[in-house]
Amino acid sequence: MTSPQAYEKLQNVFDNFFFGDVKVAPDLEAKDVEEWDSLLHMSLILAVEDEFKIRFGVGEVESFQNVGDLVDLILAKAK
Amino acid sequence: MNPVHLSSRRFESQDQLEFARISSDWNPIHMDALAARRTQAGAPVVHGIHLLLWSLETLAGQLPENQDVSSMRVRFNAFVYVGETVDLFLGGLDAGSCSFHIQVDGAIVCRAMLKLGPIGSPVAYPASESAELLRPDEPNERTIEDAEGLTGRIAFTCTEDQVLEMFPYACTKLTTDWVRSLLATTTLVGMVCPGLYSVYSGLTISASEQISRPEELQFEVALADTRFKLVRMKVLGPGVAGTVEAAFRMPPTDQASIASIASLIKPDEFKDAVALVVGGTRGMGELTAKLLATGGAKVYLTYAVGHDDAERVVSEIVNSGGRAESLHYDVLLPPSGQLSELTSEITHVYYFATPQILRRKSALFVRSLYEEFHAFYVTGFYDLLQCLIEGGSRTITAFYPSTVWVEERPSGMTEYAMAKAAGEILCADLNRFEPRVRVIVSRLPRVLTDQTSTIMGVSTADAVAIMVEAITHQGHALR
Numbered sequence: 290m291t292s293p294q295a296y297e298k299l300q301n302v303f304d305n306f307f308f309g310d311v312k313v314a315p316d317l318e319a320k321d322v323e324e325w326d327s328l329l330h331m332s333l334i335l336a337v338e339d340e341f342k343i344r345f346g347v348g349e350v351e352s353f354q355n356v357g358d359l360v361d362l363i364l365a366k367a368k
Numbered sequence: 369m370n371p372v373h374l375s376s377r378r379f380e381s382q383d384q385l386e387f388a389r390i391s392s393d394w395n396p397i398h399m400d401a402l403a404a405r406r407t408q409a410g411a412p413v414v415h416g417i418h419l420l421l422w423s424l425e426t427l428a429g430q431l432p433e434n435q436d437v438s439s440m441r442v443r444f445n446a447f448v449y450v451g452e453t454v455d456l457f458l459g460g461l462d463a464g465s466c467s468f469h470i471q472v473d474g475a476i477v478c479r480a481m482l483k484l485g486p487i488g489s490p491v492a493y494p495a496s497e498s499a500e501l502l503r504p505d506e507p508n509e510r511t512i513e514d515a516e517g518l519t520g521r522i523a524f525t526c527t528e529d530q531v532l533e534m535f536p537y538a539c540t541k542l543t544t545d546w547v548r549s550l551l552a553t554t555t556l557v558g559m560v561c562p563g564l565y566s567v568y569s570g571l572t573i574s575a576s577e578q579i580s581r582p583e584e585l586q587f588e589v590a591l592a593d594t595r596f597k598l599v600r601m602k603v604l605g606p607g608v609a610g611t612v613e614a615a616f617r618m619p620p621t622d623q624a625s626i627a628s629i630a631s632l633i634k635p636d637e638f639k640d641a642v643a644l645v646v647g648g649t650r651g652m653g654e655l656t657a658k659l660l661a662t663g664g665a666k667v668y669l670t671y672a673v674g675h676d677d678a679e680r681v682v683s684e685i686v687n688s689g690g691r692a693e694s695l696h697y698d699v700l701l702p703p704s705g706q707l708s709e710l711t712s713e714i715t716h717v718y719y720f721a722t723p724q725i726l727r728r729k730s731a732l733f734v735r736s737l738y739e740e741f742h743a744f745y746v747t748g749f750y751d752l753l754q755c756l757i758e759g760g761s762r763t764i765t766a767f768y769p770s771t772v773w774v775e776e777r778p779s780g781m782t783e784y785a786m787a788k789a790a791g792e793i794l795c796a797d798l799n800r801f802e803p804r805v806r807v808i809v810s811r812l813p814r815v816l817t818d819q820t821s822t823i824m825g826v827s828t829a830d831a832v833a834i835m836v837e838a839i840t841h842q843g844h845a846l847r
Contacts, residue, residue, distance in 0.1 A: 308467065324443075329445070331615075335600070
């Protein structure tokens with residue numbers, strides 16, 4: 290999977306997940322999205338795992354700061 | 369379109385009771401102030417499904433008459449406390465969809481999207497008809513591990529007439545079966561799975577043509593994630609099918625027992641002290657009261673609302689051979705009359721009074737929140753010391769628990785850190801200008817208490833080690 294493909298797929302997850310219009314971008318962070326709180330974050334991770342058929346460790350989930358980090362992690366897992 | 373304000377209301381205790389009766393969700397986080405105090409919410413909260421049904425009741429008249437609601441997606445973002453004013457906003461409405469949200473003090477606490485259009489085909493769902501039909505009257509104390517693979521059936525406990533009376537417009541738009549199914553989902557979450565320690569996160573549910581009309585909601589746990597303590601359940605009611613998501617919250621945090629800490633303190637370490645532990649019924653206050661009593665101090669521990677918790681701590685101390693009494697004391701009220709029952713001169717004060725610390729906020733700085741923290745951490749502390757001095761205490765040694773968040777300043781904690789910083793300045797000036805008072809300030813790290821526990825279980829420091837250090841080695845003057 291290429292990086293653009295991962296972003297496109299992630300956009301589908303976001304579109305089905307967030308109520309507002311949230312555009313994925315490498316520097317997008319949870320604090321940039323009003324509805325992206327800590328409880329929602331965990332649900333979002335599950336949705337990402339479902340979409341990409343991967344599984345994160347708790348440490349990995351806590352490690353990424355923005356969507357770019359998340360996509361890097363997805364690409365590493367999806368290899 | 370800009371959100372349009374549709375309605376406001378407050379949910380009071382009587383509303384909670386009526387909703388619990390119709391839904392059979394009697395989870396104490398909604399119904400019992402003392403039990404709720406020991407949850408992450410800190411006080412009774414409104415059922416999420418009650419918020420949703422009130423919204424639908426209000427919205428029903430706005431929706432196109434010739435369109436059915438074919439599905440809904442709902443997310444509960446934050447607790448709504450009993451007595452708070454909630455505001456319903458219509459976010460968007462067209463021929464195919466309707467979005468709305470609920471706000472409290474400007475913060476969005478619930479978001480929802482309705483799809484309008486023809487309802488779906490019948491749903492084939494492999495729910496086991498042999499599973500027990502549940503009519504829970506006590507919430508189940510389930511763990512996430514217990515939830516794996518769970519299936520069952522929740523009996524409808526309310527009649528069609530009852531839901532028609534309480535939510536007539538929602539029933540007209542959605543059908544009574546749909547409303548009863550929504551009610552059964554809160555019973556599922558609050559009473560069955562996760563049960564007692566639950567947070568209802570959200571649901572996605574669709575209408576489908578009727579296959580049959582069993583008076584029940586069938587459910588099956590599709591995912592029980594032990595990393596995030598989240599559970600996702602398929603649900604099927606008469607004419608509706610969907611998914612419910614809920615989180616397992618942490619049970620109340622038990623502090624160390626006297627037996628387990630006895631070896632850490634010399635039996636006569638504090639034998640000459642008469643200590644007033646403000647907020648001594650749980651958390652750090654409870655632990656401090658036990659440590660002091662173990663070291664021979666006479667302890668008065670105060671409570672504002674948790675009488676039973678106070679008696680529990682007193683009993684544990686007394687049964688271990690220590691000296692302790694409980695005292696009702698509210699730091700927001702004038703202290704003099706409240707301290708009249710003290711029979712010994714107070715020599716030491718340990719001040720753990722606090723409101724709920726982790727709070728929902730809509731802005732970086734919320735003045736009312738700062739004022740509330742200030743009343744607890746500054747005014748309440750000063751008034752207490754003044755009263756004790758004026759009441760005859762010759763000298764007082766006080767322990768003021770500040771926080772590392774004064775330096776670290778995590779997001780969303782501005783008012784809390786500011787009020788604690790103000791408290792530190794007060795303590796410094798008391799030490800400079802009030803010869804009868806000596807205050808020891810310690811910036812404590814986050815330790816595990818009812819206030820600080822979270823679903824994810826963030827790392828916390830060892831509360832016992834912190835307090836032993838704070839009241840012995842660090843504070844020689846406390847002896």
